[in-house]
Amino acid sequence: MSLFVEGLHNHLVGPFTFDVPAGGCLAVTGASGTGKTLLLRMIADLDPHEGRVTFAGIDRATLPAPAWRRLTALIPARSGWWADTIGEHFAPEHEVEKHALAADLLLPGSLFDRPIEEASTGERQRLALIRALLAEPRLLLLDEPTASLDPVSTEAVESMIARRRASGTTVVWITHDAAQASRVGDLALRMLPGGVLAA
Known part of the structure; x- marks a missing residue:
């Protein structure tokens, strides 16, 4: 299921035009504040914008918002948690x-019994990824999913996403790490000041 973005922009960033083939990964690097997160939020249809987004041959504008949410998962750098314990966030x-999934991401099963306040930033990042993957999205929008992780945990996340890609999941991956962008991305682009993507 390929992703096609054409002329996507708002008053702060863009326009962006690119395509990511089914099972492919576009890695986007760039300094903080250049618009990387805004790009993901516009693809996810969470921020006002203009332009066209097509996924699996379907124009997003023709889909009701709930249908688009079933296809797509945005995993932000900081996810929301609304209940007292970690396990309450999972059906x-x-x-x-x-x-x-927790075992694959090197998290103990007992973690789900703990209060969310006791989870570290890195644990929360991986828990948010688990929460998203359980919905079986076909398009993953990842905003620095390994920013707070050690190298071993980072490798576990990268391996998990690689397995999802092998089954056809398409990925846009934001990272500050150029080496990671080279590892995970079929195509790596850099967000320049002013919200412009360049090779």
């Missing part, structure tokens, strides 16, 4: 799957 029917 009971995903009990087996969440523990399998």
Whole structure:
């Protein structure tokens, strides 16, 4: 399921035009404040914008918002948590799957029984990824998903996303790490000041 973005912009950034093939990964680097997160939020249809986004041959403008949300998952740098314990953020029917994903991401199963306040930033990043993956999205929008992780945990996340890509999931991955962009991206672009993408 390929992603095609054409003339996507708002008053702060863009226009952006690019395509990512099914199972491909576009890695975007650049300094803080250049507009990388805004790009993801516009693709996710969370911020006002103009331009066209097509995924799997479907123009996003023709889909109701809930249908687009089922196809797409934005994992922000800081995810929201609304309940007291970690486990309350996961549906009971995903009990087996969440523990399998946690093990793959080097998280102990007992973590789900703990208060969310006790989870480190790195644990929360991986938990947010698990929460998103349980919905089986076909387009992943990742905003620095390994920014707070050690090298071993980073490798676990990269391996998990690679497996999802092998099954056809398409990815746009924001990172400050040029080496990571080279590892994970089929195409790596840099966000320049003023919100312009360049090779």
